[in-house]
Amino acid sequence: MHLPPQLFYWGAEPPQAPPVPPPLDTVVIGVANEELEQEESEHQRLLGPANGRTPDKPMYGDGGDRHPKLPKKGDEQSVLDEILHNTANNIIDVAALESRRMEQQEYLDRARQYGSRVNNLVPSTSRLQSHMLQLHNGTSMPYSVLAAEPIPLHDINLITHTAEKMWNACEGIRVNHKEDLVVNFEIPDN
Amino acid sequence: MAQNVKKDLWNLMQMIEGLEAVIIADRDGVPIIKVSSEVVPDASTRPAFLATFATAAGQASKLGLSKNKSIICSFHSYQVVHFNKSPVYISLVATRDANTGLLLGLEPELENLVALVGHTIQTE
Numbered sequence: 186m187h188l189p190p191q192l193f194y195w196g197a198e199p200p201q202a203p204p205v206p207p208p209l210d211t212v213v214i215g216v217a218n219e220e221l222e223q224e225e226s227e228h229q230r231l232l233g234p235a236n237g238r239t240p241d242k243p244m245y246g247d248g249g250d251r252h253p254k255l256p257k258k259g260d261e262q263s264v265l266d267e268i269l270h271n272t273a274n275n276i277i278d279v280a281a282l283e284s285r286r287m288e289q290q291e292y293l294d295r296a297r298q299y300g301s302r303v304n305n306l307v308p309s310t311s312r313l314q315s316h317m318l319q320l321h322n323g324t325s326m327p328y329s330v331l332a333a334e335p336i337p338l339h340d341i342n343l344i345t346h347t348a349e350k351m352w353n354a355c356e357g358i359r360v361n362h363k364e365d366l367v368v369n370f371e372i373p374d375n
Numbered sequence: 376m377a378q379n380v381k382k383d384l385w386n387l388m389q390m391i392e393g394l395e396a397v398i399i400a401d402r403d404g405v406p407i408i409k410v411s412s413e414v415v416p417d418a419s420t421r422p423a424f425l426a427t428f429a430t431a432a433g434q435a436s437k438l439g440l441s442k443n444k445s446i447i448c449s450f451h452s453y454q455v456v457h458f459n460k461s462p463v464y465i466s467l468v469a470t471r472d473a474n475t476g477l478l479l480g481l482e483p484e485l486e487n488l489v490a491l492v493g494h495t496i497q498t499e
Contacts, residue, residue, distance in 0.1 A: 277437045279430070292405060292422060299407045303377045303492060328392060 377408065380488065384410040387484060393473025395453075396420065398466040399485075399492055402429045407463065407492055419455060419468045428457040429464050445482070447475060458482055460489045 388394045388410065396411035396419065404422030411420060418424060428446060435443035448455040451471070456478045458465040465485055467478050 275437055277434050279434055295401075295403075295405045299401075299405065300377065303380075303407060 380408060381410050384408070387481070388412075391469070391473065391477050391481070393470040394467060394478065395470065396466070396468035397485075398425060398468070399489065400425045400464055400466065402426065402462060402464070404429070408488075411468070415468055416453070419453070419466075425464065425466055428466065429459075429461075432457070432459040432461075432464070445479065447479075454478075458485070460493065463489050463493045465489065 384397050388397060396409070396415040398406055398411070398420060399408040400406045400422070404424070404426030406420070406422075406425070409420065431446060432443045435446070443459050445459065446457045448457070449471070454469050454471055454473065454475060456467040456469070456475065458467075465482075467481065469478055
């Protein structure tokens with residue numbers, strides 16, 4: 186079985202440095218295959234860096250690195266703050282919420298401020314565009330009208346045919362010109 | 376502008392039978408735009424009541440069902456439909472017999488207005 190060389194990772198270090206165990210995001214395949222082609226990709230990792238991390242930085246712990254890095258105090262504090270922040274965002278604790286009561290004056294001031302901002306925000310010609318179909322204002326209770334008994338089909342056909350006949354009749358109206366509409370009267374001078 | 380918007384909101388309220396108030400408020404319950412009829416109970420328009428929904432929406436968003444969009448509160452005589460358009464919150468107060476589906480259908484109607492009004496909060 187021939188495996189492409191880029192899928193195989195030796196994890197071996199140059200002879201000058203002592204061997205370093207591979208990071209946790211790589212897998213060492215111990216397959217003895219004479220057909221494997223060892224190119225310069227023998228140090229290539231199986232998995233690319235995830236989430237933009239550098240390949241040398243392990244995801245979980247230091248992976249038994251022979252050079253354990255002592256975290257700086259500043260990093261510790263920032264990590265702790267991040268953990269606390271994430272926990273506070275994810276935990277549901279209604280009792281811990283502070284019920285901040287606004288003072289009457291603050292409430293009025295803020296309401297007045299909002300009112301002035303809304304007035305200045307959009308010109309007075311702007312209207313609320315409704316996407317809902319507007320019913321005609323012929324009735325104050327459209328639901329009762331729409332929920333009433335439907336019109337009988339016979340009546341609908343009668344209306345339709347009558348309207349069609351009237352339309353055809355109107356189409357046949359012709360003006361038969363016989364006399365001029367404007368007639369000049371000859372009024373005597375005396 | 377506010378008067379025209381209130382008039383349009385009033386017309387919108389007339390289209391839904393039973394809808395008595397439309398309140399757009401901030402996180403603390405301070406009303407930005409409020410249109411209400413005379414029969415609306417005064418307690419439903421107070422900041423303490425309106426701010427409760429903002430808190431509840433924030434907590435409900437942590438239930439693992441993604442961000443909370445709306446909350447429907449049914450009472451004996453009234454029903455209140457809240458929409459979470461953070462930093463702005465919409466509250467619709469209606470009678471118990473009002474069509475809740477129609478109230479929920481008002482959300483796209485108020486989308487543009489809310490996007491515009493939301494700037495008043497963000498510019499603070």
